[in-house]
Amino acid sequence: MAKGETTRTRILDEAVRLASRDGLQGLSIGGLAAALSLSKSGLFAHFGSKEALQVAVLEHAGARFRRLVLAPLSDIPAGRERLRTLLQGSLDWMDDPEFKGGCPIFAACFELDDREGAARDALVARQHGMKKFLVGLFGEVAGPGADLEQAAFEFRAITLAYHFATRVLRDPSARTRTWKAFEALLERVTGEPSAP
Amino acid sequence: MAKGETTRTRILDEAVRLASRDGLQGLSIGGLAAALSLSKSGLFAHFGSKEALQVAVLEHAGARFRRLVLAPLSDIPAGRERLRTLLQGSLDWMDDPEFKGGCPIFAACFELDDREGAARDALVARQHGMKKFLVGLFGEVAGPGADLEQAAFEFRAITLAYHFATRVLRDPSARTRTWKAFEALLERVTGEPSAP
Numbered sequence: 125m126a127k128g129e130t131t132r133t134r135i136l137d138e139a140v141r142l143a144s145r146d147g148l149q150g151l152s153i154g155g156l157a158a159a160l161s162l163s164k165s166g167l168f169a170h171f172g173s174k175e176a177l178q179v180a181v182l183e184h185a186g187a188r189f190r191r192l193v194l195a196p197l198s199d200i201p202a203g204r205e206r207l208r209t210l211l212q213g214s215l216d217w218m219d220d221p222e223f224k225g226g227c228p229i230f231a232a233c234f235e236l237d238d239r240e241g242a243a244r245d246a247l248v249a250r251q252h253g254m255k256k257f258l259v260g261l262f263g264e265v266a267g268p269g270a271d272l273e274q275a276a277f278e279f280r281a282i283t284l285a286y287h288f289a290t291r292v293l294r295d296p297s298a299r300t301r302t303w304k305a306f307e308a309l310l311e312r313v314t315g316e317p318s319a320p
Numbered sequence: 321m322a323k324g325e326t327t328r329t330r331i332l333d334e335a336v337r338l339a340s341r342d343g344l345q346g347l348s349i350g351g352l353a354a355a356l357s358l359s360k361s362g363l364f365a366h367f368g369s370k371e372a373l374q375v376a377v378l379e380h381a382g383a384r385f386r387r388l389v390l391a392p393l394s395d396i397p398a399g400r401e402r403l404r405t406l407l408q409g410s411l412d413w414m415d416d417p418e419f420k421g422g423c424p425i426f427a428a429c430f431e432l433d434d435r436e437g438a439a440r441d442a443l444v445a446r447q448h449g450m451k452k453f454l455v456g457l458f459g460e461v462a463g464p465g466a467d468l469e470q471a472a473f474e475f476r477a478i479t480l481a482y483h484f485a486t487r488v489l490r491d492p493s494a495r496t497r498t499w500k501a502f503e504a505l506l507e508r509v510t511g512e513p514s515a516p
Binding site: 145224 | 430431467473474480485487
C-alpha cells in the first residue's frame with residue numbers, strides 16, 4: 125500500500141472504533157486528529173468534510189463486514205449451513221471487542237434514521253444490498269410458498285434482538301435465544317424440521 | 321397540578337421530544353432552556369444535573385408508554401387479543417409524530433448500552449420489567465412446553481425489526497411484515513393456527 129493509503133486505513137480503523145462508541149455525529153475531525161496525534165489540517169486533506177468522513181467510516185466498516193463475515197460464506201456450499209455461518213459471523217461481529225459501543229452499522233442506523241444526507245443514503249443502500257443477499261441465501265433453502273422477503277425481515281429481527289439482549293440487558297442467554305429463534309425461522313422457511 | 325408540577329411536565333414533554341431526535345447525550349440543560357425560553361438556572365433547580373435530567377426523561381417517556389400502550393390492555397380479556405393490542409399499541413407508539421427520531425426508549429437503549437450510570441440502570445430496570453410483563457402475557461396463551469422467555473425475546477425482536485424497517489429503510493411493507501412475524505410467533509407459542 126502507498127503511504128497515503130496506509131494512513132487512510134489507520135485513520136478509518138480508529139474512526140470506526142470511535143463511531144461505535146460515540147456515534148457518527150460524535151465523530152469530529154478534531155477529535156479524531158487528537159486520538160491519532162495527527163494534524164487537523166492533515167485529516168481535512170484526507171476527507172474534506174465531516175459528512176465525507178462519515179461516509180468513509182460507513183464504507184470502511186462495511187468493507188470489514190464483507191471481509192470478516194460475508195467472504196467466508198463462499199467456501200460453504202449453498203444451504204442451511206451457509207445461513208448458520210452467516211448468523212455465527214454476525215454475532216461474532218457484534219461482539220468484536222474493537223467495537224466498544226456495539227456494531228457501528230446498527231449504531232449508525234439508529235442515529236441516522238432521521239438525518240437526511242449522504243451518510244444516510246450510503247447506509248440505506250448498504251442495508252438494501254444486505255436484504256437482497258439474505259433473500260438469495262434463504263432462496264437456497266426455501267420450501268414451496270416460502271416468503272423470502274419475510275425471512276430476510278425476520279433474520280434482521282433476530283440479529284437486532286441479539287444486539288439488544290447482549291449489549292443492553294447483558295443477558296447471558298442471548299446467544300441461546302438467538303439460535304433458537306433462528307432455527308424456528310429456518311423450519312418455517314424450509315418446511316422441514318431443522319436438524320443441524 | 322401545582323404550578324411547579326405543570327412546568328416540570330412541560331419541560332419533560334419537550335425533553336423527550338429532543339431526546340428522540342438528538343439522543344440523551346445530545347440533551348443539555350442549556351439547549352432545553354433555549355427550546356422552552358426558560359432560564360438555565362430554573363432548569364437546574366428542577367433537575368440538578370444532566371444525569372438526573374436523563375433519568376427524569378426516561379421515566380417520563382416510560383410513564384407515557386404505560387399510559388398510552390399498557391393501560392388500555394387491562395380492558396381486554398386475557399388471551400391473544402391482548403397481545404395483538406400490545407403489538408398494535410407498540411407500533412403506533414413508534415410511529416408517534418411527537419418522536420421525530422423514533423422511539424425515545426429504543427434510541428436510549430442503543431445510546432446507553434456502553435455508558436454506565438443512573439440513566440442506564442433506570443433503562444435496564446424498565447426493560448427487565450417489560451420482559452416480565454411479556455412473559456406474563458404469553459403465559460396466558462401458551463400451549464404445553466412453550467418457552468415464555470423465548471417468546472418475550474422474539475416479541476422484542478419483532479418490534480426492533482419494525483422500528484428498523486420503518487425508520488431506516490422506510491419500507492412501506494414494514495407493518496405487514498411485522499404482523500406476519502407476530503402471528504407466526506403466536507402459532508408457535510400457542511401450538512395452534514393463529515386465526516384472529
